[in-house]
Amino acid sequence: MKLVAGLMAMLFAASAQAAEVQVAVAANFVGPMKMLAADFEKASGHKAVVTSGSTGKFYAQIRSGAPFDVLLAADDETPARLERDGAAVPGSRFSYAIGKLVLWSPKAGFVDGNGDVLRRGPFAHLALAAPKLAPYGAAAVQTLTRLGLLAALEPRFVQGESIGQTFGFVTSGNAELGFVALSQVYQDGKVKSGSAWIVPPHLHDPIRQDAVLLAGAKDNAAAAALLAYLKTDKAKAVIRAFGYDL
Amino acid sequence: MPSAADLAAIALTLKLAALTTLILLLLGTPLAWWLARTRSRWKGVAGALVALPIVLPPTVIGFYFLVTMGPDGPIGRLTQSLGLGLLPFTFAGLVVGSVVYSMPFVIQPLQNAFEAVGNEPLEAAATLRATPLDTFFSVVLPLARPGYLTAIVMGFAHTVGEFGVVLMIGGNIPDRTRVVSVQIYDHVEALEYTQAHWLAAGMVAFSFVVLLALYVLNPTGQRRARA
Numbered sequence: 001m002k003l004v005a006g007l008m009a010m011l012f013a014a015s016a017q018a019a020e021v022q023v024a025v026a027a028n029f030v031g032p033m034k035m036l037a038a039d040f041e042k043a044s045g046h047k048a049v050v051t052s053g054s055t056g057k058f059y060a061q062i063r064s065g066a067p068f069d070v071l072l073a074a075d076d077e078t079p080a081r082l083e084r085d086g087a088a089v090p091g092s093r094f095s096y097a098i099g100k101l102v103l104w105s106p107k108a109g110f111v112d113g114n115g116d117v118l119r120r121g122p123f124a125h126l127a128l129a130a131p132k133l134a135p136y137g138a139a140a141v142q143t144l145t146r147l148g149l150l151a152a153l154e155p156r157f158v159q160g161e162s163i164g165q166t167f168g169f170v171t172s173g174n175a176e177l178g179f180v181a182l183s184q185v186y187q188d189g190k191v192k193s194g195s196a197w198i199v200p201p202h203l204h205d206p207i208r209q210d211a212v213l214l215a216g217a218k219d220n221a222a223a224a225a226l227l228a229y230l231k232t233d234k235a236k237a238v239i240r241a242f243g244y245d246l
Numbered sequence: 247m248p249s250a251a252d253l254a255a256i257a258l259t260l261k262l263a264a265l266t267t268l269i270l271l272l273l274g275t276p277l278a279w280w281l282a283r284t285r286s287r288w289k290g291v292a293g294a295l296v297a298l299p300i301v302l303p304p305t306v307i308g309f310y311f312l313v314t315m316g317p318d319g320p321i322g323r324l325t326q327s328l329g330l331g332l333l334p335f336t337f338a339g340l341v342v343g344s345v346v347y348s349m350p351f352v353i354q355p356l357q358n359a360f361e362a363v364g365n366e367p368l369e370a371a372a373t374l375r376a377t378p379l380d381t382f383f384s385v386v387l388p389l390a391r392p393g394y395l396t397a398i399v400m401g402f403a404h405t406v407g408e409f410g411v412v413l414m415i416g417g418n419i420p421d422r423t424r425v426v427s428v429q430i431y432d433h434v435e436a437l438e439y440t441q442a443h444w445l446a447a448g449m450v451a452f453s454f455v456v457l458l459a460l461y462v463l464n465p466t467g468q469r470r471a472r473a
Contacts, residue, residue, distance in 0.1 A: 056435045132436045158417030173317040174334040
């Protein structure tokens with residue numbers, strides 16, 4: 001009995017601290033989010049627990065009752081849909097970043113500054129995120145469609161289930177190049193390594209990434225604090241440093 | 247109804263499972279025979295290596311395939327120098343991955359069956375002047391038939407049920423690497439639950455029927471399937 005009581009006390013002690021926010025983060029934003037979460041924890045005393053994955057998967061999980069408090073999606077459609085479904089707090093949505101698509105290769109000089117490498121085609125595999133599941137994948141398909149290259153290049157597609165896995169296909173060298181999120185290859189105002197073509201915004205619809213407070217967390221102080229923190233100039237500076245627009 | 251893409255995934259999955267099982271029977275028979283008969287001190291090491299895919303998460307297998315089969319990995323360098331290109335994102339790559347992933351499910355039943363044959367039939371055959379090869383095909387194979395049935399069914403079914411390895415090295419390419427389990431995952435993630443149900447329920451029915459057939463046709467195989 002004593003043991004049970006002790007365990008119960010530990011459990012309740014843990015939940016009494018409660019200033020914890022479970023954040024579901026689109027894979028493209030996990031790098032910046034880790035920095036932001038560390039800073040947020042220092043500034044607020046709350047704890048942010050970060051889980052990364054594809055936005056489509058998070059939608060399905062949240063609809064099935066996953067215990068997330070905040071979703072940082074890779075698009076604006078999913079948070080809006082969650083609000084319509086009654087799974088998110090109305091009026092809590094806002095764009096925390098506008099994503100940039102980049103055609104990237106770990107090899108220096110492989111991708112030129114105009115993306116002409118797509119026409120020349122000296123590659124066996126072009127990686128992209130599954131367009132059905134990931135907004136960056138959909139943007140990549142739009143880009144190829146507008147360039148008139150979709151039919152020619154589709155047989156060489158390899159699809160990652162999230163932009164994170166797609167990036168893995170390219171960094172490991174198994175695909176020579178791929179469409180990834182600029183944030184994955186960008187640091188301190190420039191592309192970290194390899195060669196890249198930052199896809200001009202007119203070639204695809206803007207990748208507006210929205211955050212939303214989920215219904216189960218409407219009274220969670222840590223969740224509200226995190227969303228407020230993302231709107232501060234300090235957070236925005238970090239987000240921009242990873243190559244996002246705002 | 248299943249879409250054309252779903253049917254293509256089913257066909258690809260069956261092709262992958264059939265080819266993997268065939269290769270494992272060809273490679274696995276001599277290896278299982280050696281494991282069953284040897285007194286070498288390497289027997290333990292080889293047995294442990296064969297069993298490794300049972301306990302390793304598919305992510306570990308998939309991750310190491312991606313790295314070793316990549317352009318800078320040892321297998322990748324070998325396949326490139328042989329003019330075969332790189333294995334990830336190809337059907338051949340999936341076959342190699344599946345052979346490793348399903349290996350214990352074929353080799354262990356064969357090894358158990360060979361061990362159960364024992365020495366007496368072999369000695370009897372030898373006194374009748376049968377050659378070792380003749381003994382194997384005329385004596386050992388018929389006696390080991392339940393083991394083969396178990397090996398074929400388990401190897402095939404386990405490959406059909408493969409997911410993690412394919413997800414990591416496949417790249418989700420229609421007709422080449424998009425197998426049923428990956429197609430189900432895509433349907434679920436895209437919230438296409440109706441299509442997911444068609445395939446998922448099909449998998450449940452298929453797996454049940456296969457195991458039922460094994461247990462009904464091969465009652466002695468039950469213990470080995472569980473082992």
